[in-house]
Amino acid sequence: MVVVRSKVLESVRQWRSVKTKTPIIGIDDGGFDRFSEEKRKVPVFGVVMKGAAYVDGIIQSQLERDDSQATKILTNMISASSHKPQIRAIFLQGVTIAGFGIIDIHHLWRMTTIPVIVVLRKYPNYQKIQSALEKVFDDNQVRWETIKRAGEPIKVQKNPQIFLQTAGISLENAFQLIKKCTVVGTIPEALRIAHFIGASRFRFLND
Template identity: 45%
Template sequence: MQKIKEEIRILGIDDGPFDRRKRKTLVVGVIFRGGEFLDGLLSTKIEVDGKDSTKMLTEMVNKSKHKRQLKVIMLDGVTLGGFNVVDVRELFEKTKIPVIVINRKYPDLVSIKNALKKNFEDWDQRWRTILKAGEIKKMDLGNFSIFYQNVGIENEETEEIIMLTLKRAQIPEPLRIAHIIATGIVKGESEGHA
């Protein structure tokens, strides 16, 4: 394994707040050099509770002038815009960029499965897509933990990237900033944390 460069280009992706009565919601991608500074901004819209997140993220990445510089895609969970599930394996295959999924807490898979069953006729397809993201790993960081899944990148490299990007919060900086921007655009002011 080679050492991760301090200024590795990471695309952090998060959605903005959404209203289930509206069809679409904003998704923001921020391009970071390591965990230090913002280098670019991408955006797209996806259907709330839809099935187009993988397609829209793939298009957003593949059409970007920054694509050749990107080394990692980082997602705040596997769902965007409610239960619009990202197929992280397909995202990796179609962009050729490794994907890291970050969660602050271990996902409550039983509650997620029950919510899918209750609200979607195609719940089993969405559930299988969630499971395709792979094993959820725990990274202990002293006074807190981060949970992650990774596709196209080894655990050791994933954890090195997480450490490199933890700067001002208990979540990697690219995700924190993507959340702030998406929330600020949708609501006119940022609030909460990723």
């Protein structure tokens, strides 16, 4: 994969310091049914935390499955929140959400003015993603371009492995911030909680 670096990324300034209780938001989707024709709504949860210390609030929105408006919906969810002025970084577990909804992390950064950090535990199988997109979507080229625009995931830690993609923040600051926001394992606590909320909800989708 060709490394894509946007001009805005190059212009990112270093943070003077990365504080322990930096307010951040971790975003993840809830479970959903891949095949149901009626149930196309997928909830998305944003957990606002002071670093890894405590939760400040939880916000929620919803997407369509494979939503082509994913970036816009996340932008609106964050912008509508009273927490927005405090939040210093947005954590994501990947650039896809609610199936093949693709998040343009540079656009999300520009629209919210909040840096975006994608935390990956393994390097994505881009070949598989591209061929899945081609099979399913008429606009597969657009989706694929958006995925590529996030840039090459960079390995910042070997054991356990962590790869990062960033927008609006240097790789170094992003990794420092992740360490401040993590209590257990390698994933920031806000992302873990967002994931647990999504997972807990799945059982009740069909009630």
